[in-house]
Amino acid sequence: MVFTAFSDWNSLLDSSSVALAVESFDADRFELPYQDVTTINITDAQRRLVLGRMRSTCAQDEDPEVFAALSAGHRNCLPLPQPTSHTAGAVARELARTPSDPRTATEWAENLYTSSTSLRRAFREETGMAFSEWRTRLRLNHSLGLLEQGQLVSSVAARVGFVSTNGYILAFRRHFGQTPGAYVRSSLDRSA
Secondary structure (H helix, E strand, O other): OEEEEOOOOHHHHOOOOOOOEEEEOOOOOOOOOOOOOOOOEOOHHHHHHHHHHHHOOOOOOOOHHHHHHHHOOEOOOOOOOOOOOHHHHHHHHHHHHOOOOOOOHHHHHHHOOOOHHHHHHHHHHHHOOOHHHHHHHHHHHHHHHHHHOOOOHHHHHHHHOOOOHHHHHHHHHHHHOOOHHHHHHHHHHHHO
C-alpha cells in the first residue's frame, strides 16, 4: 500500500494545498483501509507526521504506529484548515474536543478577552472560512464516525451540536450531496 498526500515541498506548509508524499506498507503485513486509490483529507497531525518523515535523512522502516496514524483519515471528511493564531487556535482546539459547544464567536471572544471582529477575521484569514462555516464543517466531520457506528441521525445531530435534526440533514446534504441516511446506506454497501 502506498499513502499519497499533498504537489510541492513549499506548499506542504499550507494546510489547504496539495502535494505528493509516499509511504509504502506491505499489504500482507498491514490491514489496508481501502482497496482502490482513494483520496482522503488528513488532519494537521497527520500532515506534520508526513512532513517529519519526509525531512528525515534516515531510512525509515514500515512502522505500525505510522500506518495506524495515516490510515485513520476519513475519505469523506471535509477539508478543515486549522487557524494558526493563538486565539483562533484555542477556539479550534476546544471545539475539536467538544464540537457541540454552543458558544457563538462573540461569546468565545468575550471568554478570550478579544473582540469578536478580531476572532472572526482570524478564522477568515487563517482558514479561508467564516467561523460559522468552519464550525459546521467540524461538526459534520465528527458526525461521520457516529453515523458509521449506527447511531440515529437525531442523536448524531444533537451530539455534534446542531440545534435541530432538520438543520443537520440540510447541512449534511449541502456538503456531502446526500442525506445522512443515504450516507449510512452507501457506507454499508461499500463495506459489504
